[in-house]
Amino acid sequence: MIRYIILILVFIPIFGLSQEIDFSKIPQIQTKATYTTEVTPDKITLSILLKESNSKGKISVEELEKRLETVLKSNNIDTKTQLRLVTLSSNFRDFFLKKTDVYKTKSYELEINDAKLAGKVLRDLESQKISNVNLLKTEYTKLEELKIELKSKAVLKAKKQAEQMAKALNQNLGKAIFVSDLETNITGLLQGRVPGLNIRGLNSVRKGGYELREDLEVEFDNIRVDAFVTVYFKLE
Numbered sequence: 001m002i003r004y005i006i007l008i009l010v011f012i013p014i015f016g017l018s019q020e021i022d023f024s025k026i027p028q029i030q031t032k033a034t035y036t037t038e039v040t041p042d043k044i045t046l047s048i049l050l051k052e053s054n055s056k057g058k059i060s061v062e063e064l065e066k067r068l069e070t071v072l073k074s075n076n077i078d079t080k081t082q083l084r085l086v087t088l089s090s091n092f093r094d095f096f097l098k099k100t101d102v103y104k105t106k107s108y109e110l111e112i113n114d115a116k117l118a119g120k121v122l123r124d125l126e127s128q129k130i131s132n133v134n135l136l137k138t139e140y141t142k143l144e145e146l147k148i149e150l151k152s153k154a155v156l157k158a159k160k161q162a163e164q165m166a167k168a169l170n171q172n173l174g175k176a177i178f179v180s181d182l183e184t185n186i187t188g189l190l191q192g193r194v195p196g197l198n199i200r201g202l203n204s205v206r207k208g209g210y211e212l213r214e215d216l217e218v219e220f221d222n223i224r225v226d227a228f229v230t231v232y233f234k235l236e
Contacts, residue, residue, distance in 0.1 A: 026177060027235040029165055033158035035150045038188075038222040041138035044118050046110045047086075048125070049132035052103040059129065061104040067128040068108070075121055082111045109136060115220050138189060140223050147184050150227035155179065158231040166235060174234030182230055188223040 050064040072079050086107040112118045125133060140146070159176075166173040 029162045029233045029235055031158045031162045032230045033154045034226055034228050035154035035157055036226045038224045039140050040222055041140055041220050042113050043139040043141050044112045045137040047134040047136045048108045048110055050106045061106050068130060071124040071128055084109045138220055146225055150225060151181055151229060154227045154229040158229055162233045172236040174236040176231050177234050178232035180230040182228040185226040188221050
């Protein structure tokens with residue numbers, strides 16, 4: 001019985017090796033294809049800094065917070081889910097070292113899912129003397145689903161290319177014998193704090209913030225996604 005089991009263990013890997021296919025001996029067409037698209041960011045994160053020092057203490061952080069809340073609620077933004085407090089600080093230490101006035105600072109992050117709405121929020125914040133706003137991050141929330149869709153389209157494109165090549169050879173295209181998902185390149189996503197607003201359409205820059213036209217339409221750079229595949233088809 002022990003000898004029988006040993007024989008099985010010895011012969012299984014040999015049998016498995018005999019099933020391997022040598023692709024180099026199969027008549028084939030090898031083709032690569034790329035499918036590209038661009039999408040508009042649907043999740044925009046802004047950094048909002050409330051500083052008493054901008055008004056030399058004439059407008060408190062508490063008052064700036066009220067103005068911020070008013071602007072956001074007037075634009076139907078849920079402050080509980082879309083607004084997050086990041087830091088709270090003051091120059092209290094410097095007060096003793098330099099005998100300066102004590103000013104408080106609060107930093108928030110705001111998520112908006114529409115570029116046009118982002119433009120309106122920026123204008124409204126500016127009108128309320130809140131102008132320390134930076135573009136922090138842009139995202140596309142359905143990116144993974146988009147990658148799969150593009151890879152499928154790239155495979156179909158590769159098949160069409162291979163069919164045309166086979167036709168030129170007066171041969172028929174057989175089944176795919178190898179498919180490789182090489183890579184997916186993504187450009188245009190912003191990650192990390194970006195100095196100033198990386199937004200086209202600003203009227204002019206002035207000290208302490210940005211002067212925004214009433215009819216300004218804020219535009220964010222599109223996100224470009226490239227899917228690359230390699231497919232081998234059998235020639236018949």
